[in-house]
Amino acid sequence: MKLFFQHQKEETLAVSIFKTKPIASLIAETEGKQGLKKALGATDLTLLGIGAVIGTGIFVLTGVAAANYSGPALVVSFILSGLACFFAALCYAEFASTVPVAGSAYTYSYAALGEIWAWIIGWDLILEYTVSISAVAIGWSGYAVTLLNSVGIHLPAALIGAPGTPGGFINLPAMIIIALIAWLLLSGVRQTSNLNGVIVFIKLAVIALFIFLAVWHVHPSNWHPFMPYGFNGVVSGAAVIFFAYLGFDAVSTAAEETKNPQKNLPRGILFSLLICTVLYIVVSGILTGVVKYTAFKNTSAPVAYALQQIGINWGSAAVSIGAICGITSVLLVIMYGQTRIFFAMSRDGLIPKAFGKVSEKQKTPVSSTVIVAVATMIMAGFLPIGIVADLANIGTLFAFMIVSIGVWVLRVKRPDLKRAFRTPWVPVVVPLAVLSCGYLVIHLQTATLWRFVIWFAIGMVVYFSYSRRHSALNQATSDSAEHAS
Numbered sequence: 001m002k003l004f005f006q007h008q009k010e011e012t013l014a015v016s017i018f019k020t021k022p023i024a025s026l027i028a029e030t031e032g033k034q035g036l037k038k039a040l041g042a043t044d045l046t047l048l049g050i051g052a053v054i055g056t057g058i059f060v061l062t063g064v065a066a067a068n069y070s071g072p073a074l075v076v077s078f079i080l081s082g083l084a085c086f087f088a089a090l091c092y093a094e095f096a097s098t099v100p101v102a103g104s105a106y107t108y109s110y111a112a113l114g115e116i117w118a119w120i121i122g123w124d125l126i127l128e129y130t131v132s133i134s135a136v137a138i139g140w141s142g143y144a145v146t147l148l149n150s151v152g153i154h155l156p157a158a159l160i161g162a163p164g165t166p167g168g169f170i171n172l173p174a175m176i177i178i179a180l181i182a183w184l185l186l187s188g189v190r191q192t193s194n195l196n197g198v199i200v201f202i203k204l205a206v207i208a209l210f211i212f213l214a215v216w217h218v219h220p221s222n223w224h225p226f227m228p229y230g231f232n233g234v235v236s237g238a239a240v241i242f243f244a245y246l247g248f249d250a251v252s253t254a255a256e257e258t259k260n261p262q263k264n265l266p267r268g269i270l271f272s273l274l275i276c277t278v279l280y281i282v283v284s285g286i287l288t289g290v291v292k293y294t295a296f297k298n299t300s301a302p303v304a305y306a307l308q309q310i311g312i313n314w315g316s317a318a319v320s321i322g323a324i325c326g327i328t329s330v331l332l333v334i335m336y337g338q339t340r341i342f343f344a345m346s347r348d349g350l351i352p353k354a355f356g357k358v359s360e361k362q363k364t365p366v367s368s369t370v371i372v373a374v375a376t377m378i379m380a381g382f383l384p385i386g387i388v389a390d391l392a393n394i395g396t397l398f399a400f401m402i403v404s405i406g407v408w409v410l411r412v413k414r415p416d417l418k419r420a421f422r423t424p425w426v427p428v429v430v431p432l433a434v435l436s437c438g439y440l441v442i443h444l445q446t447a448t449l450w451r452f453v454i455w456f457a458i459g460m461v462v463y464f465s466y467s468r469r470h471s472a473l474n475q476a477t478s479d480s481a482e483h484a485s
Helices: 002-016 023-028 043-051 056-098 107-113 115-150 172-186 189-217 231-243 248-257 261-290 293-298 300-309 315-345 368-382 390-413 427-440 446-470 472-484
Strands: none
Touching: 002 427, 023 107, 023 172, 043 189, 043 248, 043 261, 043 315, 056 231, 056 248, 056 261, 056 293, 056 300, 056 315, 056 390, 056 427, 107 115, 107 248, 107 315, 107 390, 115 172, 115 315, 115 390, 115 446, 172 315, 172 368, 189 300, 189 315, 189 446, 231 390, 231 427, 248 261, 248 315, 248 390, 261 300, 293 300, 300 315, 315 368, 315 390, 315 472, 390 427, 390 446, 446 472
16 A cells, blocks of 8 residues: 555656646735735836846847848848747736746746646746846946947056956956846846936937938948848847847746736737837848948947947947947846746745745845845856857747747636736637747857756756745645545
8 A cells, every 4th residue: 555655646747747836826825925016007118128128139139140141131030030929928928917926937837837837938038038138248248348448548458358358367347247137137127227227318319310310321232142142141130139028028027016917918929029120120220221232240249339420429439328228228127037037936836945035125035136246246257158149049049939839728627717918819829929039039149059958958057956845836736635545
């Protein structure tokens, strides 16, 4: 009999890794001491999305993609990436309105597909967000140092570069900006949202300024040949500049802090994506029309460079300031998203409970904010990070595919569930989301795919050695099995 019950217990544990978490239970957890303060509306969420999306992509990656992959067909690359995001965004909108809880794709997977898939997505998002925070901080440091140099302030090389860079010892500006962002996040979501709104206004004004100044200098001859690297180049460009869209999903991490999330979350997700896509298409079209695409091979600031080439140096300086603001808001929202994902995973017991501590006064996840800040400050300060965009891309694309599949699964398993927003034409939209994201994945570098596989393998070891045993859901299942025996 003992062997029989032991077998039954092992079988129960095996099944529990695919056990889903009841949506009612997820929502109930948002109340009380472990809940977060609800302070955001549709406009706040839209600005949060724009703050996350418009930054490194438009100010840096546009030139890289145009010069090396797409040429003037960069416009088509942005449309392809935008479509892949749009299909996924429709699925995110349904989940966000149905399961308005912190954690984004991680939480949605827990509700629809089961704990093992939730862990896979959570582990995936840890890679995406943590590496992105460090990389964006290093990019911010580069722009800030350049701007300081332009006004005659020259910092020692040892303080502005990581070991391995010429004369570098520590990237102090990158560490300082992460510390400041962490301090802001700890001060409360309302203050964070207000500052993000100001920053978004500044960078949108700078982008509008670029469009106004540069549109009169477009030469259609620069758009020929339109696809110098062929259609494969356009798709590869779409896979690279997909990094420019990272962040709209961060809107969903604010679910637990949103007023009337059933209506406001879908609006925030879809409005921010639509606005950013239009801006990307307009800017990339003007950019490649003002300067021949080959000229962007040797610059990491294509928008400012384009204005320099047409003699508008003051506009170039203004764009540099806008780039710093843009990258600051990206850093703000990505770090916000990372801390909320850690908070949700901790509450479920998949990572140590220390990550889930909420401050009594501000109702913000204080422990996860501090831990994320320390880890990313060390990475940004002492590691020269390469191939970051591709790593973040593959993590996001994978998450998009799982979320899209989850919407269809939940439609089948829980057709009775109340949905404030319903993804239209699910049998069409879900396959399009999965196929378009998968198509972009196979156009990423092979080395990136291998890095992702290694990270996935490490995650599986962590899950089966720690997370499954400490999972709140799994412990409840084990207790029930023991009680039955």
